[in-house]
Amino acid sequence: MRRVAIINQKGGVGKTTTTVNVGAALARMGHRVLVLDLDPQCNLTVHLDFDPMNCSPSLYELFQGKATLGQVVRASSEPRLFVAPASVDMAGMELELVNTVGREVVLRDALETAVEAYGGSDPWDWVLIDCPPSLGLLSLNALVACDEVFVPIQAEFFALQGLGKLLDIVQLVRRRLNPELRISAMVSTRHDPQTKLSKAVIDDIKSHFGDAFCETVIRRNVKLAEAPSHGKTIFQYDAICAGAQDYLALAQELLERKDKAPSPVVGELPQSPSPTSQQSSEPDASPSTDAPESDSSWDADEASTEAGEAGASTSIGDPER
Numbered sequence: 001m002r003r004v005a006i007i008n009q010k011g012g013v014g015k016t017t018t019t020v021n022v023g024a025a026l027a028r029m030g031h032r033v034l035v036l037d038l039d040p041q042c043n044l045t046v047h048l049d050f051d052p053m054n055c056s057p058s059l060y061e062l063f064q065g066k067a068t069l070g071q072v073v074r075a076s077s078e079p080r081l082f083v084a085p086a087s088v089d090m091a092g093m094e095l096e097l098v099n100t101v102g103r104e105v106v107l108r109d110a111l112e113t114a115v116e117a118y119g120g121s122d123p124w125d126w127v128l129i130d131c132p133p134s135l136g137l138l139s140l141n142a143l144v145a146c147d148e149v150f151v152p153i154q155a156e157f158f159a160l161q162g163l164g165k166l167l168d169i170v171q172l173v174r175r176r177l178n179p180e181l182r183i184s185a186m187v188s189t190r191h192d193p194q195t196k197l198s199k200a201v202i203d204d205i206k207s208h209f210g211d212a213f214c215e216t217v218i219r220r221n222v223k224l225a226e227a228p229s230h231g232k233t234i235f236q237y238d239a240i241c242a243g244a245q246d247y248l249a250l251a252q253e254l255l256e257r258k259d260k261a262p263s264p265v266v267g268e269l270p271q272s273p274s275p276t277s278q279q280s281s282e283p284d285a286s287p288s289t290d291a292p293e294s295d296s297s298w299d300a301d302e303a304s305t306e307a308g309e310a311g312a313s314t315s316i317g318d319p320e321r
């Protein structure tokens with residue numbers, strides 16, 4: 001079972017669109033796929049035609065300890081694609097979680113329980129988690145429950161801004177809570193091949209993340225923007241449009257990348273940023289290698305503070321990891 005967090009704390013970069021349509025593409029290729037909506041905005045839930053006002057039990061009840069994943073999961077209208085919906089009540093979830101015992105492992109435990117309930121084998125081939133546009137406790141739950149991180153990136157001027165913080169947090173989670181975690185894919189979404197800026201930003205990111213960057217890009221395509229309002233995946237809405245082709249190609253590439261054993265990158269941001277990224281990358285965001293260990297309590301600001309203080313950078317294949 002490949003467990004993937006689709007994450008970028010920027011909003012509007014294509015996380016939900018990617019989760020739904022990579023999920024649907026994999027399902028159409030014969031895989032059993034579960035997509036989870038961790039975003040209190042409930043966009044994935046609506047995209048797959050569920051009503052977040054009326055979908056109890058949802059992930060809200062799961063995080064409250066009142067429902068199991070098995071009770072929350074429903075079949076979508078795509079064969080083999082299952083969804084764990086969010087409800088509007090999730091809006092207060094980050095705050096409620098603060099006082100929950102084991103607050104960062106709720107989702108991991110829920111997945112383990114689902115496997116046990118399935119006789120010890122995997123109920124799904126893929127679990128894709130659509131994260132909220134923040135790096136709080138809900139996103140932390142996803143990073144602890146998954147082995148892989150996919151980062152959708154919109155290749156524009158500010159693409160690198162915030163990426164440093166995300167990498168720091170992935171590092172911190174690897175070190176303290178989930179040593180299996182790695183960034184296995186970065187994908188350019190809402191891509192405009194016409195602009196030089198897109199190419200420059202992508203070249204910049206590629207030069208720092210190498211293999212993790214997907215060959216496939218998701219082109220800007222209006223059908224992808226229209227499909228959610230019809231409650232349909234892109235394959236149900238228009239199976240031959242560019243968006244459908246791109247997501248099928250991306251799913252295929254993600255399947256093949258498994259064999260390539262993606263590097264356990266938690267890469268570096270440019271040390272000497274190129275002119276393209278200079279103003280948009282965070283200058284003090286180099287991941288740390290030697291920050292002190294402590295308990296697993298979570299503070300989303302902690303990662304960057306540690307990194308800033310340590311001032312060291314981490315390279316791929318660091319033996320400590």
Ligand SMILES: Nc1ncnc2c1ncn2[C@@H]1O[C@H](COP(=O)(O)OP(=O)(O)O)[C@@H](O)[C@H]1O
Pocket residue numbers: 010011012013014015016017018043133189190191218219220221222224225226228243
């Ligand atoms: N490739 C694309 N082409 C055109 N519109 C897109 C594309 N990908 C996403 N969108 C639209 O952009 C908006 C943001 O995408 P979304 O997947 O919701 O981002 P996120 O989950 O990161 O906030 C949505 O309205 C979505 O329909």
Ligand SMILES: [Mg+2]
Pocket residue numbers: 015016017039043044130
């Ligand atoms: Mg979203």
